[in-house]
Amino acid sequence: MKLIYPYFKKNLYKILLGILCMIVVDATQLVIPQIIKHAIDSLSSASFDSKTLIFQCAFILFLGLVMAGLRYGWRNLLMGSARDVEKGIRDDLFSHVLSLDMAYLDKVKTGDIMAHATSDINHIRMAFGFGLIVLVDTFLLGGATLAIMFWTHPKLTILAMIPMPFLIVVTRTLGKKMHVFHKTAQESYSQLTELIRESFFGIRIIKVFNFETIIGNKVEKASTDYFKKNLKRAFVTALLKPLLIFFLNLSTLVVIFYGGFLVIKQVLSPGELVAFLQYLGILAWPVIAIGWMTNLFQRGMASLKRINTLLDSMPDVTSPENPNILSKVRGNIIFKDVSFAYDKNKTILSNINLKIHQGTSIGISGPPGSGKTSLAQLIPRLYNTSKGEISLDGLDLNTFDLNFLRQHIALMPQEAFLFSGTIRENILMGRDADEEKLERIIRACSLKDTLKEMPDGLDTIVGERGITLSGGQKQRIALARTLILEKPVIILDDPISQMDTRTASKVISRLKKMALNATFIIISHRISALASCDTIFILKNGRIDHFGTHQELIEKDHFYKESYLVQQFEEDYGA
Missing domain, CATH: 3.40.50.300 (P-loop containing nucleotide triphosphate hydrolases)
Structure with missing residues (x-):
């Protein structure tokens, strides 16, 4: 994390402003179900007023426009900061590679360095940018939504949360798999990149000696290896979201079933049930985002570890702390x-x-x-x-x-x-x-x-x-x-x-x-x-x-x- 900290500090005001925009968007998002609740309760009562309905719809439209503007703002600020982190790490990485001596560069593969400078840094940017967004949304939006749901009906909220422990277990288990599969996939990507670079570098030799088939088979073998390892990573990633949605749909089923009885018994109004379902839908994003963030975080940490390994490599050929300086070099x-x-x-x-x-x-x-x-x-x-x-x-x-x-x-x-x-x-x-x-x-x-x-x-x-x-x-x-x-x-x-x-x-x-x-x-x-x-x-x-x-x-x-x-x-x- 010390690699990211300087750029985090540099963009702190942008990050704080972006988080402020997110807080306003989240607060606005929590207001809309309340407006919908009053609108539905008004429609189901004898005191229906069309002017009130029009006003409520117009107010929802206004809040939607405010959310769209502020959402653009926080995306621009937070993702812009993530891009700055990406640029800074790439510059630092390139400068560090230039500072390494020939003894180190003789041993390391060019394709490995290229993978660090492209794919690995991209994963770190995603983990930093979207990870920060998901973190704020999870604690603020998720926490506020749960509070409102408990305030509406504690028992219904507890029943709706029954599938969530299973969701946490799935996220933790698949998260560990993601880390391992991503690490092996990136190592395979480095080997593939080096082989392709070497093939293009020696393209004339390949053509003169008719090595196209031999080199093609080597690239195909490396590509297949990367495909298989990437497929394992994709399988875990693809499995995560459907499982999250499945558990969320179970929660929805519980709310509709038990909430329906509460409406029949007039413990809840129809508007409160609809609002509760709206809040459950809002809660879906932080819950799904936890899984997505786990994926991004595991990739980012694996990539960060790979880059730190390179950055921790120090050259043997270095300048002394108090170097000698000649006024004129003669050449003896x-x-x-x-x-x-x-x-x-x-x-x-x-x-x-x-x-x-x-x-x-x-x-x-x-x-x-x-x-x-x-x-x-x-x-x-x-x-x-x-x-x-x-x-x-x-x-x-x-x-x-x-x-x-x-x-x-x-x-x-x-x-x-x-x-x-x-x-x-x-x-x-x-x-x-x-x-x-x-x-x-x-x-x-x-x-x-x-x-x-x-x-x-x-x-x-x-x-x-x-x-x-x-x-x-x-x-x-x-x-x-x-x-x-x-x-x-x-x-x-x-x-x-x-x-x-x-x-x-x-x-x-x-x-x-x-x-x-x-x-x-x-x-x-x-x-x-x-x-x-x-x-x-x-x-x-x-x-x-x-x-x-x-x-x-x-x-x-x-x-x-x-x-x-x-x-x-x-x-x-x-x-």
Whole structure:
């Protein structure tokens, strides 16, 4: 409940005003049966007055209009507050997910988070909005109705309430079932959402390899599982309302049977019996609403528990309480006995020691799986080291505020991810940049000729994940996005892997000529991308195997020399 409290407090005046409107509506609703009672008693007596009947009908119409206006008011106020709760929780959830580190996000399924952000939050909104409405109606309208019924005829009221204990037992029993079935249905919904998301994400692979039948069967199986679990929940929900109405009809039967004898004996007037039936009808809503509220509440609590589990997950990578702040980041980076593992059973990096001086360019190469990308991700603290220390300008990375650290480090990931938007939006990402600077970066990334071929140039829509572009084009746009930030530390993880040899050579040549005055760390399998680096480190099995200049490594490292000769052959003969 602590998740909802801040928004409840924020909308307190709206909630109180909405409750006030509900109280007036409920009070008006209780007056109408009394008017009907007098009207019927007047009709059954000799002193019938048509003017009085017209006045009573007009008064009922007036009260109906008042109720309609105030009912709109409380729905708008209370449901509006529930929508604000929904928005607030969704914003908090999204912000919290962004604050989680990569180690957590590597383990959690995207479909599970999507289910939290959609279905679960919707159930919480319903429980908060309609739950509050039902709560007020149950205590105020239900309590006042019962009081009037006792005032009219206590014995008849007691007889009418005989089925109610059975109703409470049914509500409690089915309520527990609802909670269990809703929890399992939401878990199944998360799995289905993740499977569908993954299928759309890999739609090209599915089509190329003719996996439609296989994936279709998997989705159908997950969909059937969700259908069956949802059907159990729907069965309990569907069973609740008919049982409630059945017990209410039993009460009506008792009132008509025993109340009829009371009218015959002239203990009750016909108008009082009709009014009593009206009040029993009014009481039906709070009683039915209890069952509905139980359903909503159980769903809401189950969803709230699921969301709280996510919100209670705290990142391992955090900012210190009293962070260090540098007036100027120069870019001196030192790895001292650094080891890293994604889990305890598999070490990725072991005892890494290296010094990177400001303004220098460092190359990192090695066989696949040697830990190159992992090493790069430790510098902006996407992960924490398992052992050892990484320092920036003489200060431990762990002593910096994460935002400050990442504001001074630009990392181009191995995967060239583009957002759905224009090329300009993907490069600038909401930042301002003068046209001259943008033009210089575009030229450096060999995008100028590519943009000329596009009818809208920089304003070309790239589609979802850059669907309209080739792999090399996406990589050059991602490179431009990294370089335009002009940060003191720039890390490029395989920046030319998807470019053709000619384009890659142009990009590397132009990068060399750019005076960015930054510390460059370039990870690549292509030796041409590393040849001009001041120092090149070769990683093997998570350790630094060799390091030196391009020429030194050709002479003393077999892996580097062999890679260089093979790539030279490919470039010379277009293999």
